[in-house]
Every structure is written in structure tokens, then in C-alpha cells.
Amino acid sequence: MLKIVSPFVILTIITSLACENNIAEDQIDQLEDCTNVETYYSDSVLPIMEQRCTICHSGNAPSGGLGLESFSSVRNSMAATLDRVNRNQGSSGFMPQGGSKLTDNEISILQIFFEMECE
Ligand code: HEC
Incomplete structure (x- = not known):
């Protein structure tokens, strides 16, 4: 069971990190505007x-x-x-x-x- 859940959990973490990065980039873009x-x-x-x-x-x-x-x-x-x-x-x-x-x-x-x- 753990082996099935783990990749999903890891993917979720990676996805949410990527989203946070996008938000940070948006804020920088706004400052540059x-x-x-x-x-x-x-x-x-x-x-x-x-x-x-x-x-x-x-x-x-x-x-x-x-x-x-x-x-x-x-x-x-x-x-x-x-x-x-x-x-x-x-x-x-x-x-x-x-x-x-x-x-x-x-x-x-x-x-x-x-x-x-x-x-
Ligand atoms: C009562 C008139 C008066 C007011 C109000 C005033 N100034 Fe001045 N300011 C001067 C005079 C006269 C000079 C030129 C003499 C000097 O450099 O100190 C000057 C010079 C300057 C300089 C230097 C300019 C240069 O090219 O070296 C800056 C920067 C400046 N003022 C900013 C401000 C700012 C910001 C404010 C508002 C917070 C302000 N002053 C309000 C009279 C005023």
C-alpha cells in the first residue's frame, strides 16, 4: 500500500511546490511592470x-x-x-x-x- 501511495504523495508535493514558484514569479512580474x-x-x-x-x-x-x-x-x-x-x-x-x-x-x-x- 505504501508503495502505491508514495509516488502520488511525492507528485503532489512537487506539483504544489511548482505552483508556489509560479505565484512567486507572478509577483516578480508584477513588480517589473x-x-x-x-x-x-x-x-x-x-x-x-x-x-x-x-x-x-x-x-x-x-x-x-x-x-x-x-x-x-x-x-x-x-x-x-x-x-x-x-x-x-x-x-x-x-x-x-x-x-x-x-x-x-x-x-x-x-x-x-x-x-x-x-x-
Ligand atoms: C522651502 C523650500 C523647499 C522645500 C519645501 C523643499 N525643498 Fe528641496 N531644496 C530647496 C532648495 C533651496 C534647494 C537647493 C539647496 C540645497 O541643495 O540644499 C533644495 C535642494 C533639494 C535637493 C537637491 C537637488 C540637487 O540636485 O542637488 C533635493 C533632492 C531636494 N531638495 C528634495 C526635496 C524634497 C524631497 C522635498 C520634500 C520632502 C523638498 N526638497 C522640499 C528648497 C526646498
Whole structure:
């Protein structure tokens, strides 16, 4: 009896492992799809920028020569942005300049956006 059941059990395990792998691959595919990164930008990142940054970083002569109004400009300056918002409030180069430090939650949203990958 055992000899009949075992191959079936093994096959079941292999099949379920394969399925888990597929789910993991689907999640990676989703991350690589820029649509999701853009959605995350509009839903979570843009509100922070509009509330805390674009008052200075927008228009024809943005502060520091850096406009933070579009997906690509925010995306391209994420490393510099993370550097600035992680500095101590009041220290040189701290952003938002003259304002209060972003909350831990806001900073982690920016960090996640920075780490999201897409092609
Ligand atoms: C009150 C105006 C003001 C606000 C608000 C502000 N900034 Fe700035 N920002 C500046 C000025 C002025 C500079 C140029 C001086 C400097 O580099 O520190 C600058 C420079 C920068 C730079 C460096 C640009 C470069 O190319 O070196 C980054 C990145 C930046 N800001 C990000 C942000 C982010 C992100 C926010 C919102 C969380 C923000 N700033 C809010 C005024 C502001």
C-alpha cells in the first residue's frame, strides 16, 4: 500500500511546490511592470511631494534646479531625495527645507518606491 501511495504523495508535493514558484514569479512580474510603480507613485508618493516638496520644487525656476512634479523627475532623483529627507531636521541640506521631518511612514513609502523595479 505504501508503495502505491508514495509516488502520488511525492507528485503532489512537487506539483504544489511548482505552483508556489509560479505565484512567486507572478509577483516578480508584477513588480517589473511599470504600471504598478506608476500606480504606487500616484497613490502614495505624489501626495507627499505635493504636500511637502512642490511648493519649492516646481515651476520654471524650481529650488535647487529640481522639479519634483512628474513621475520621471521624482523617480530619477530618489537617491538624492532619500539622502535629504533622512538627514536630521535643521541640519545642512535637510529637506523639506525649513519644514518638519517627514514621518517614518512617509520615508518608508519613498524608500519602497526607490526599491521598486520595472522595465
Ligand atoms: C522651502 C523650500 C523647499 C522645500 C519645501 C523643499 N525643498 Fe528641496 N531644496 C530647496 C532648495 C533651496 C534647494 C537647493 C539647496 C540645497 O541643495 O540644499 C533644495 C535642494 C533639494 C535637493 C537637491 C537637488 C540637487 O540636485 O542637488 C533635493 C533632492 C531636494 N531638495 C528634495 C526635496 C524634497 C524631497 C522635498 C520634500 C520632502 C523638498 N526638497 C522640499 C528648497 C526646498
